[in-house]
Structure formats: structure tokens, C-alpha cells
Amino acid sequence: MRTGYTLNGRYRIIRALGEGGMANVYLAHDLILDRDVSVKLLRLDLRDDPSTVRRFQREALAATELLHPNIVQVYDVGEENGMQYLVMEYVQGTDLKAYIKDHFPIAYQEVIEIMEQILSAVKLAHEHNIIHRDLKPQNILIDPQRVAKITDFGIAVTLSEHSLTQTNTVLGSVHYLSPEQARGGMATKQSDIYSLGIILYEMLTGTVPFEGETAVSIALKHFQSEIPSVRAVDANIPQALENVVFKATAKRPQDRYPDVAAMATDLKTALSPSRAGEERFDPAGDDDGETKVLPLSALSSLTAADHAAEADATPAATAPQPAATAKTATGDAADAATAKGRYRKRHPRRFRFIWAAVILFFLLVGILIGVALFQPQMTSVPNVVDRKQASAQTTLTAAHLKVGEIHRTSSAKVKLHRIIRTEPRSGTQLKRNTEVDLWISTGPQRYKLNDYKGDAYASTAAKLQALGFKVHRESVHSTSVPAGRIMQQSVSAGQKVIPKDTAITFTVSTGSQTVTLSDLTDKTKTQAQNYAAGHNLNLAFRYAYSNDVDKGKVIRQSPGEGAVVQEGDEITLTLSRGPESKGPATDQFNVRVRIPFDSSSSSTSDADASDSSTVASSATENLIQIYLKDQDHQLSSIYKQMTITSDATVTLPFTVASGKAGAYKIVRNGTVIAEDKHVTKD
Structure with missing residues (x-):
């Protein structure tokens, strides 16, 4: 069938995939469902053979009954212009x-x-x-x-x-x-x-x-x-x-x-x-007692032999018996004469049998000699496994055999450039000058490592161990990578390595760690920020007047002392403005700012460079630092620091004197991404 032909107005032929004894198989595209399929088409020379058509239809019937992920699925069966066809799942590989x-x-x-x-x-x-x-x-x-x-x-x-x-x-x-x-x-x-x-x-x-x-x-x-x-x-x-x-x-x-x-x-x-200690399986016996089907030639030979035996038996059964000899006074002599007569009568027949046996014997000897002279001379395939190619070729030549095709394949057991096996195998009897194919080792098979970051450690380790790798695990906490997922691998993706000679270490997340909050009241803003950085916590600040707590120190915290939180959670601290005094009127307002997530950047600060969890998760986190300028803040100090794993929106509180403006600056992974130096209530 030519390329481009559309079968049944639906299946466009792309190219031939293979030819079989009964049908040819083509790669085609289903124009309706927009997918590649395999089309099996009954050969032209078999379309008029009823038995072949029945077999082809039987395949369609059998396959359509079987829906299983490990059986090639049949999608469609049909006939066009006398052409029987099957449309099946296309399996790449x-x-x-x-x-x-x-x-x-x-x-x-x-x-x-x-x-x-x-x-x-x-x-x-x-x-x-x-x-x-x-x-x-x-x-x-x-x-x-x-x-x-x-x-x-x-x-x-x-x-x-x-x-x-x-x-x-x-x-x-x-x-x-x-x-x-x-x-x-x-x-x-x-x-x-x-x-x-x-x-x-x-x-x-x-x-x-x-x-x-x-x-x-x-x-x-x-x-x-x-x-x-x-x-x-x-x-x-x-x-x-x-x-x-x-x-x-x-x-x-x-x-x-x-x-x-x-x-x-x-x-x-x-x-x-x-x-491990299981004994070798030994069946009860070898002969299943079935009637064995013999070749027709053997059956004919047996039939001919039976007829010959019957022919030999018939004359002996129907031959006339010698007449009785009258008894006389010279009975013994008569008996002797009679016996001699019988011997003379039967003697020629016995000689005929003897001569037939002799002739048959020499005929068989001649046949055996002829078979021995004209049968092909045989030789045995020598064992050349684990030898180098030159040595194997010499040994095969000495055994009157020729070297056939040379195949090269990987082997974990046979050294490089040495023979893995022969085909036919060693010990097989062959005619002299028959070709023997050689399989030569290219050394252990190398395996190309994938990028396993983000994959489940358990299934990845099991797969690699089955291939022969030595797999080790190192566990670290992470606020962004789920527990049990791989964060880092010791051997880079894309490298081709020999499994049994390679050890690979995976850094695996145990998830975020819990933190029991300390009492932060009466701490300065700087002290509170240092505590939060050391426990992977985010801080949010509020401000209030206080006659009891010095300006710039924590009045209260939420959650309070003793609360159990997760790494990455946000803690709200209320800082003191000091005693309230009469002064110019102030405006208080909030500004919402959207912070976009950048998946191509990293978030490793100098302070966190030694933290393995930060390094491992840098590709999935952004470090955000927010600076405010208002009555309570200066742009020279950080108002809030946080990490994000996706786009985020923050609310920034401002307190400014009436008629005055505030300002803010947002830094993502060391780069300023948003800034406004004139923020007012309106």
C-alpha cells in the first residue's frame, strides 16, 4: 500500500512497519482521533484463500475480546475493496x-x-x-x-x-x-x-x-x-x-x-x-503416555513390513503336507528314506533364504558405507567464551569453522573485547565450514543518570539499586520541598556511569521543622529579627504607643511564648513607639503590593550560604526583603524579610505626618524589583 493512501477515508498510511507471512503492517494516522495507529492488512496473494481470511478474522475476534494494558489493543476491523484490515494500537519501541x-x-x-x-x-x-x-x-x-x-x-x-x-x-x-x-x-x-x-x-x-x-x-x-x-x-x-x-x-x-x-x-x-536453599525441580517423569505422531514414511515402512511378514507366512500355512509312508517291515529304512526325501525337497528353499539374508546384509553394509562416504563431515563448536577475538577466530578455524557476524554488546561479567557467547553455542555439532557468530563484550553497560530532583526518594532508590547502584541518603529540613522528595544528587544528571561501580547520595527533604516560640517581649527589633532568621521564621511588625515599654522594643507577640509553629510561618510582633505625645496629626493607611515569583533565580544570601537546605532549595524559593520609610521606619533597615515559592501579595502599613509621604523598596534575591518614594494616603 502506497504512502499517503487513506484507508476507509480515515487512516492515512505513513510508512511500512513490517511484513509477515499472512499480513503487512503499516504505521498510519487516525484523522478523526488525531493519533498514530498500526494497520495490519491481509496480503494481496492471500485474499482469495478462505482459510487465511478466517484466520485473519479470528485474530480480530480474539483480540477485541481482550482489553488489557499488556495486550495490543484492536481499535477497528474492516474491509475496503476486498482488503481485510485491522487497526491496532501503535506501540513505539x-x-x-x-x-x-x-x-x-x-x-x-x-x-x-x-x-x-x-x-x-x-x-x-x-x-x-x-x-x-x-x-x-x-x-x-x-x-x-x-x-x-x-x-x-x-x-x-x-x-x-x-x-x-x-x-x-x-x-x-x-x-x-x-x-x-x-x-x-x-x-x-x-x-x-x-x-x-x-x-x-x-x-x-x-x-x-x-x-x-x-x-x-x-x-x-x-x-x-x-x-x-x-x-x-x-x-x-x-x-x-x-x-x-x-x-x-x-x-x-x-x-x-x-x-x-x-x-x-x-x-x-x-x-x-x-x-535461597531451594532444591532443583525434578518432575515426576518424562513420558506423558500420549500416542506419538509418527511420520508418514515410517508408517508406510511399518505397513510394508507387515505385508511382507504375511506373505511369508501364507505359503507355510497352505503348503501340502507329504503323504504318509506305508509301514513295512523295513520301517526304519523307510522312515530314513522318507526323511531324506523331505530334506532334499526342502533344501533349495532354505538356501534361497540364506542367499537372501546374505544379499540383504551386503546391501545394508553398502548403504552404510555410502552414507559414511557422502554424509557431510561434522565438527563441534569449541568453547571460546572469555577469549579475545583473535584467539577465538584461531580456535574456530582449527575446528574447521568460519567466523560469521561479529556482534558487540555490553556485559557486566565478561571483560572488554572478550567473547561473551557464540551462536550456535559451544558443543553444538555442525557441518564443517559453517559460520559461527561471535558476541564481543563492550564492557559493562553504562547508565545515563536522570535529574531526580523533586522525585520520590523511595521509588528512585529502589530502581537504581535494582540496576546495581549503591544509594545513600542524607536528610535535611526544608520549608519548600515536601518530605521524602529529592533535593540534590551527588552525581550530576546526564552522566553515563557503570551502575555497580557508582555510589550516589541523595539529599532528601524531611519537610519543615517545628519551632517552639521563645518569649520575644521586651526584645529590640534587631534581636527579634536575628531570632527569626535562626529559626526560619518570617516576621510582621505592628506599632503602638506604650508608656511601659521603651520605644523600638516588642510589646507583644502573636502567637505567644510556647506556641508550636512550623518553619516558614509568620510571627507578628507589636513594637513600641514610646509614650504618646501631642504633635502634628498623622495619616495611617495600608498599601498592597504584588511580588512576582522568579523561578530562574536563586536565593542564597551570605548568611545562609552554609545552610544546606537553603542551597538545595534555591531554585524553588525567592528571598524577599522589604524596606519602609514612615514615622516608625527608615529605608536603611529591613522592615520585613520572607521567602516565597510563588507570586505573593503583601500589605504594607504606613504612618506619616499629615501632608507628608512615605516610601518603600522591595528587593528580590538581591535585586530591587519595586520602589515608590512618594506613597500617600490617596
Whole structure:
């Protein structure tokens, strides 16, 4: 389908995403809902095939029944000009096969998290009596947030469909095929569980358990050979986690998990220290007692052999018996003569059998010699893991093998420039001169750190620890950052580091600290301001005449002595003007001033430079200093100091002689942002 074509007047094709055996997939844009979607379109050469159309429609039916965050959602199904199509959720990212290749080795906890998502999706399908039958990494998509989504229910079968209508054709990928499917039996829910076990094996080892020259040879291994140990590849894998692989891939379906929910429950605790001493899982037996499906050629051979045996038996049963010899006086001689006659009569037949056996023997010997002469010479893949590339190439050449593709990937266990693994794996029998691919270590995978300021410490620390980081915490009080949130990190955002070699320290807010107020009465304004600065409190001043308290000292405070307040709270102090005296009339009025918040500036004064909480929160606070000039204040001293985290409005009280003017100045983080030198009542 060409780029720009609009399907059904709604889905505009952008580009091709991939081609499959049954359908092609395109990226398209939904013009109505304004979103990108995936469009699966049945191939042109298959539109006249009724069975393929039924399979395609079955996928639509199966997928529309399943609404789950880990299943690719189907939005629309339709047909246009004979074209069958599905419109599905577009998942950015890659499939699990490529994800394993790019990220191997994957942390065990991440493996479990991805598998739990897959198991949750398959559980829903099984609850709807839908068997996927083709579970494999290529059918599992991973988005940038590491959310797994299962797709391609094209060969899914509901249990309600009559089993006799199904053929023994194997539709799933042979590397993930259950033994019962390999024998030609029907797929069950336990067949999906087997495939899930193979997927878990591949995520832990980076490869599938069985390889072979042909699909038939791989299928034979699935029901004849034991699943290899994942701990033989990585000895650090806990036995409990390996047991999940063994139980899911047991040869007999009844030895596997009864359902995917049981597998998910077992997998969830596989890394628990309480299961550290778990013994290796050993199923009850290997033979499930099912009738094995034999190839047609073998069945024909058996039939031919039965006919040959019957043909040999018939003459012996119907041959005429020799006539009885009359008894005479010379009975013994007669008997001897009779026996000799019988021997002479049967002697040629015995020789015919002997000659046939000899001929058959030499014929078999000739066949064996011919097979030995003409069969390809085989060799075994040597173990070159942990060697340098040049050494590995020399060893492979000595084993009559060629070096195939060179892949480079990170590894936390294998040193830089050394071999991580080969494909096929060591010990595999191959024809001479077959290519063997090499995976070479680029060293430990480096992780790019994010900016974690403002994030929750608990979840951030858990995520980084799972990746191998050493995480430390330092706690400080803050009036602007909520408790439990990160204020500062010791390793800058954007740096690429090796997790297991990196320790990162987070400065974490414990929230604001409580303050029990002291008695501030009879203190000077300067003393009160020093007390407030030392306890992260804001002050507001009022003035009153007093015959008992000296001018400039605190008459009263609100809240009073002993009150418990939070850091950042405002305390109101009433200062004495001294005794009231007759003088010129005064005007008293208030002026409201709006103070805008500046998110790009910092608020670290010299006095607070040593306060870690002030430094850490500088990007989220503004330091505001207000200066007043009236009867009670001079512009040379601070009237009020406060911190703001957003736009604020303050009310400034003025007392001036009638006909006179006051003034104010507002400083934000050391810069004057508002000033009025002529403030009057009007």
C-alpha cells in the first residue's frame, strides 16, 4: 500500500512497519482521533484463500475480546475493496527479541517484571478460553517505559472450537514449541506455559535452549531432550528462578504449572532470600503416555513390513503336507528314506533364504558405507567464551569453522573485547565450514543518570539499586520541598556511569521543622529579627504607643511564648513607639503590593550560604526583603524579610505626618524589583 493512501477515508498510511507471512503492517494516522495507529492488512496473494481470511478474522475476534494494558489493543476491523484490515494500537519501541539482544544481560528483577506483565496478559486470554499458540519474543513489544504488550493473535484458538476441525499443522515458531505440539497434538493452556518458560530461559541466557539444522531437528529436541540449565550459563541465577524455567518447560503438561497465575506467583518470590536453599525441580517423569505422531514414511515402512511378514507366512500355512509312508517291515529304512526325501525337497528353499539374508546384509553394509562416504563431515563448536577475538577466530578455524557476524554488546561479567557467547553455542555439532557468530563484550553497560530532583526518594532508590547502584541518603529540613522528595544528587544528571561501580547520595527533604516560640517581649527589633532568621521564621511588625515599654522594643507577640509553629510561618510582633505625645496629626493607611515569583533565580544570601537546605532549595524559593520609610521606619533597615515559592501579595502599613509621604523598596534575591518614594494616603 502506497504512502499517503487513506484507508476507509480515515487512516492515512505513513510508512511500512513490517511484513509477515499472512499480513503487512503499516504505521498510519487516525484523522478523526488525531493519533498514530498500526494497520495490519491481509496480503494481496492471500485474499482469495478462505482459510487465511478466517484466520485473519479470528485474530480480530480474539483480540477485541481482550482489553488489557499488556495486550495490543484492536481499535477497528474492516474491509475496503476486498482488503481485510485491522487497526491496532501503535506501540513505539522494539520487540522482546531485539530488546534481549540489545540489553543482555538483563537484571534479574527486570526479567521478572517483564515476565509478570506477559503472564498477566496471558492469564486474561486463558480466562477467556483463548490460547495464543505462538508466544515468542517476536510477538511481544516493549515500549520506552518497558511496558510489555503481546500482539499477533492470528493463530490463537478458542477452546470452544471443535478439536476435530483442527489440523496437526504446527503454526508456532519451532524454538518455542511445546512437546505435545511437536508430536502433532493439540495446543492447550499448558502449551502456552511451556512457551513462556522458553521465553524466560532466553531472557536469562540470551539464547534459546535448542538449536538445529532444520525445524524438525529442533522439534525433536523439544520432546526428547532436557531443557539445559540456565545456571550453567550464569551461575549467579538463583535456583528458585531456574526452577520456574524447569517447571514451566516440563515435558509432561501435568508437571507444569496448572495455570499462568501459579507461574506468576512462583516467579514473584524467585529472588526472595527465603528461597535461597531451594532444591532443583525434578518432575515426576518424562513420558506423558500420549500416542506419538509418527511420520508418514515410517508408517508406510511399518505397513510394508507387515505385508511382507504375511506373505511369508501364507505359503507355510497352505503348503501340502507329504503323504504318509506305508509301514513295512523295513520301517526304519523307510522312515530314513522318507526323511531324506523331505530334506532334499526342502533344501533349495532354505538356501534361497540364506542367499537372501546374505544379499540383504551386503546391501545394508553398502548403504552404510555410502552414507559414511557422502554424509557431510561434522565438527563441534569449541568453547571460546572469555577469549579475545583473535584467539577465538584461531580456535574456530582449527575446528574447521568460519567466523560469521561479529556482534558487540555490553556485559557486566565478561571483560572488554572478550567473547561473551557464540551462536550456535559451544558443543553444538555442525557441518564443517559453517559460520559461527561471535558476541564481543563492550564492557559493562553504562547508565545515563536522570535529574531526580523533586522525585520520590523511595521509588528512585529502589530502581537504581535494582540496576546495581549503591544509594545513600542524607536528610535535611526544608520549608519548600515536601518530605521524602529529592533535593540534590551527588552525581550530576546526564552522566553515563557503570551502575555497580557508582555510589550516589541523595539529599532528601524531611519537610519543615517545628519551632517552639521563645518569649520575644521586651526584645529590640534587631534581636527579634536575628531570632527569626535562626529559626526560619518570617516576621510582621505592628506599632503602638506604650508608656511601659521603651520605644523600638516588642510589646507583644502573636502567637505567644510556647506556641508550636512550623518553619516558614509568620510571627507578628507589636513594637513600641514610646509614650504618646501631642504633635502634628498623622495619616495611617495600608498599601498592597504584588511580588512576582522568579523561578530562574536563586536565593542564597551570605548568611545562609552554609545552610544546606537553603542551597538545595534555591531554585524553588525567592528571598524577599522589604524596606519602609514612615514615622516608625527608615529605608536603611529591613522592615520585613520572607521567602516565597510563588507570586505573593503583601500589605504594607504606613504612618506619616499629615501632608507628608512615605516610601518603600522591595528587593528580590538581591535585586530591587519595586520602589515608590512618594506613597500617600490617596
